[in-house]
Amino acid sequence: MTRRALISGITGQDGTYLAEHLVEEGYEVWGIVRGHDDTRAARLRHLVSDVRLIRGDLLDQTSLISAVDQVQPDEVYNLGAISFVPLSWQQSGITSEVTGLGVMRMLEAIRIVSGISASRTAQLGSQIRFYQASSSEMFGKVRETPQNEQTPFHPRSPYGVAKSYGHYTTQNYRESYGMYAVSGILFNHESPRRGPEFVTRKVSLGVARIKLGLSETLRLGNLDARRDWGYAGDYVKAMRQMMAQPVPSDFVVGTGIMSSVRTLVEHAFSHAGLDWRGHVVIDPSLVRPAEVDLLCADPKRARAQLGWEPVVSFEELVRMMVDADLAQLSGRSSPIDSPVAEHF
Template identity: 55%
Template sequence: MTAKRALITGITGQDGLYLAELLLSKGYEVWGLVRGQNNPKLDLLRETLPEVKVVTGDLLDLSSLMKSMTLARPDEVYNLGAISFVAYSWENARLTTDVTGGGVLNMLEAVRLYQDIADHEVRFYQASSSEMFGRVQEVPQSETTLLWPRSPYGVAKVYGHYMTINYRESYGMHASSGILFNHESPRRGVEFVTRKISMAVARIATGKQTSVSLGNLDAKRDWGFAGDYVEAMYLMLQQDAADDYVISTGETHSIREFLDIAFETVGISDWSGHVHVDPRFFRPAEVDLLIGTSTKAQEKLGWTPTVSFPELVKMMVESDLAAEGGTGTGRIPTPEIRAGA
């Protein structure tokens, strides 16, 4: 039996690496779309997952995406590529819109054209986001909740989300969107608040810094483990019919709660002297409360999260602690980084 082939955009990111691991474990031939040869994470990809075949392409260039489709000849395309740091989207709204929104249209069009030429069905996954809910209109948020984005990033994700639905309905494409709530891991970029905290806590515990500056400590999010969430992506493309699914834990926690567990992991019970609130890190339009219900995914996909919030925070801190050469509470940190399968 011929192995399935998958093309992943954004493969050098947190989700791309976990998803590639998962698909490789299932016998897939995995191709990763990388923008240019100077991608700073390309060496990490080749070192971590040498089995992945790399193809050069750009979400802003339809011709390069068509070339990538012809080379990879995928059965499944996972579009994870985006400018995904929300704070940056206010600094460069145009580029965020072009890549995070327009890039989805380009990828959908490349898949559609390739299907017509090759006479071969390609199943498409779009990485939608809980940031689309923004000023939430109901709690918890589901697939039918009104979208009210509060950042250029969120607006761009809404465009990509509805364009995916439009291609599904207009062309009969097997195109699904996963509305993923916040998901983290030791592989999260250091610009994101969760990794910023876990790295700072590890450095504080090892005496390499004394404090960390953060924004709104009362902001609440529904946080899960990225390794769990990529399994949901895979499951969506195994269904007979394409659809949209909220992927979440159904729990909400504040930045303060994240700090509590992170500092407790290294034996610090009172973190107030180590954390400074800096107004520069507040969003122009804040999203105060995100919490999703993944009932549909549980019932139709059989998906449930396996890593709890405390386990996730400890995993991240212990991983960074190991990288900093410390053991914190005296334990040898051995975080379990799974592929979600």
């Protein structure tokens, strides 16, 4: 029997890759979209033609109950969020509502549709399975390096705080109601579909513009911040593998290798035959109010229990993104190949 998946945030980077992957695995895929944005729907269908859409909003409990009830999914993947960390300081209220409380609303929708209560807990074999997109930003000011499933959280942004709320809410519904609910604590994962406001895509677009003579400089903030960067197309496979486990639990997903923003810049400019030192301008206004200096995954449990391994290396990822933006800006590919931004 064909499994049915419902994805929030389906028009974002992870949503499109996950939809592609699940379609390849034989799923019937549904996506939650807000309003009547035909541009986003067109971009999604250009990337993944075999997908169905239903209206819903992480701010609206009733719409989520209706979506879950109509689709009757086997699996729900909650990828929707306001996911650009710097924006979360400017819009902390809506970030908390969408990225934090939105998780609770989705879990509530599943609980209500499934008829689960404190006196009637779920049976794992027949219930809707739930995946929450947690984030390495929850670790923030890290207590240990590398970070694993037991590392305490110390978020350093409204986004990280909201993600921590969603993570603990997922655990609470699992423990309180017996629901199949898991969180993937994913470290930074990028692709040519990443929104242009994120540093990796900002760099690849900047390099492409400079190479093509469309710009002279690229303004960046903290070049010393270090991250564990991987390819989004690899990471969505870990999401499905988590949902296939007999017992629900949370997993850290990353490469276990850190690179600095400076190294990212060096690789990107070098791939285009450019010297970054003649083009990068440091802009103090782009530095976070509370910086996260380093994030590095300890993915041993995911590798041992899920059998998950990253395929695309950091260097390959950077080259992929620069090449994609060069192709797009020179007219050799359509801009529709990458989403406008991250969406909930």
